[in-house]
Amino acid sequence: MAHCSNEGIKEVEEWFQKLPNAKEKVTKLHFFFHDRFAGEQNLTAVRVARASVTDTSATQFGLVSIMDDPLTEGFEPTSKEIGRAQGLYAFSGRDEMSMLMAMNLVFTTGDFNGSTLTILARNPAGPPYRELPIIGGSGVFRLARGVALAQMHEFNLVTTGYAIVEYDVVVIHY
Template sequence: MQGQRIAPSLIVAGAIVFLISLSSATLAHGGGRRFVRSHDYDSPCKQMKFYFHDILYDYSNSTTNSTSAAATKPTALATAVSSNGTFFGQMVVFDDPMTSSSALPPLLNVTADSVRAQGLYLYDKKEAYNAWFAFSIVFNSTVYGHGTLQLMGADIISQKTRDISVVGGTGDFFMSRGVATLRTDAVEGFVYFRLQMDIKLYECYV
């Protein structure tokens, strides 16, 4: 017994419905913009430069201005290896302002137009200072847009510049991928440091 034949018109109608749903999903995430993938290091689809300000609370400074706090203590191994201590095993949670210039903003609260870095870093080397980052850049900005970028990787402090990965994004940065190059711009004891961060996205909506 032969199977029933499906009318060609039904096949065409089904294909149209599928294409419309696929287009709608793309517009919902990309906002009608074009997704670009660059394979040339010198030609990112989007580039941004920020300064990352971290003020660690150590019981002596202002709780109002502090933007990070140690969630764990250094391990005993840290002081056993180094008389000065390397903070090995210590984890710090932060909610840091990010600015387009190196000047520290006068108010460190979340404003209606801001870019902030929120996440953690931990010290992961016994013999010297070395950190590992995992954080989101949260955009609520008329200049840069709205959404987040997710970054993670090793911050090898002894190197002048070091790269960490941009592994994803949401909102205006949906599905973004790329590299963030870090450079230590200022250090004040163990309480404050500032990083210059150059972000190059090689997969993004434009």
């Protein structure tokens, strides 16, 4: 898997010199995020820190997890993987379940192979759709900005420890 640029400083500087003449592009992406945070096997998210109040909190306040979750073309976990969501989420709502999400969407196939999009957002658990800002990117998505609309399809905290989230992304880049 390629996760970084093959370009050195000279190529990047040349890219920036051409930037005043470049046209912005709008790219739309659709995929599914699979988070396995509990159970014995195939974990894709692990708890790395918790506050003293986390175990008694209805909102898991103070829990921090690191993730490396598959992104797939379809809803089924066995559908074609197009990348990984790598980063962290921290349960940051004391009175309502919400998370701070800091993640890179790392594309590993197709036209976007080796490129990333970066999301830094508040992700509340209540609304059916969550709007997460895209604050940057690399590779094809250099200087990206945009929005990811996330819709929870499956979330089972108790028995499976599994979540499936559908993402519709609109990103502006050069």
